[in-house]
Amino acid sequence: MTPRHRPWETAADFQIGLRPIPLADWLEGGEADPAARKDPLFETVRGLVWAEAEGSRPAQAEAGELVDAALGPAPLRPDLPPLYAAARRTPDDLCLMEKDAAGQWRLTALSLSAGSFFTAEAVIGRSLGELHGPVTGFADRFLVRVQRVFEGLRPELALERRNWTVLNSDALHTPSSAPIRARLGEVTPRDAGQGLHLRVERQTLRRLPRTGGALFTIRVWLAPLGSLAAEPERLAAFAAAWRAATPELRAYKRFDLYDDLVESFLADPQPA
Ligand code: HEM
DSSP, X not given: OOOSOOGGGTOSSOOOOOEEEXXXXXXXXXXXXXXXXXXXXXXXXXXXXXXXXXTOHHHHHHHHHHXXXXXXXXXXXXXXXXXXXXXXXXXSEEEEEEEOTTSOEEEEEEEOTXXXXXXXXXXXXXXXXXXXXXXXXXXXXXXXXHHHHHHHOOTTOEEEEEEEEEESOOOSOBOOSHHHHTTGGGOOGGGHHHHOEEEEEEEEEEEOTTTOOEEEXXXXXXXXXXXXXXXXXXXXXXXXXXXXXXXXHHHHHTHHHHHHHHHHHHHSOOOO
16 A cells, blocks of 8 residues: 655655644544553653653643543543653654743653654754754744744644655664664665655644643654555656655755665566
């Protein structure tokens, strides 16, 4: 099956790409027991997957209320931070943003089971500008507009954006790129359809009306590259996107490392 989201079909460059979605579509679900995946990470590598700033509990609790409203009530877990108690109910990672006294939106708590090359302990407390420091051109092209989006969020509005990359890993929990890229040599041109994976992030943003915070969600969807082989039009759209990606996007996502394998797959697309 081709992936549920195919953002490469609509953009060859970095983009803000936020669009309103019905509130009913906010959380996509589809994972039977997210806690079974998240709890072991929370217990064993907590600093990678969980962080909270002092004073964030009221907004964490409000974020939990949004999740309860979407999924139905759950037994209380006073033993857990409220944002983590909510995050273990949904496949999505949950990131809480709050405006500080100087007017900067900052990350004040996050549950990050499927981080794409970053960790909770590294990003807690960062402003929107600091979070996106590694993204080429973000400060010049996007920062002011994204800050305005945060200011303009309304309670009845849910926004969605998506991004994508290709990776030689089918793991959701990928705090660091180095161990994954070190194994790239294990993928041969013949098995690129199985060894390479499309990694799509579907992100959403909502206002927390009472505390004034904002809840940013990240859901990672994975599919082998070979899943495109059965659908020629989808395959052609991916090939076009791969080849049209801007130099900045290619450099940021290290497409250079994957070029030969992806082109081998496109020349002889073997199903996964
Ligand atoms: C809703 C407005 C936002 C927009 C438009 C946005 C945009 C972007 C873009 C364009 C990238 C580069 C990869 C991609 O194409 O997605 C990116 C990366 C990233 N974003 Fe955002 N973002 C937003 C909100 C957030 C929030 C609230 C967080 C807080 C966790 C965040 C954390 C990150 C991180 C950690 C990266 C990776 C940076 C790295 O390479 O180290 N973003 N974002």
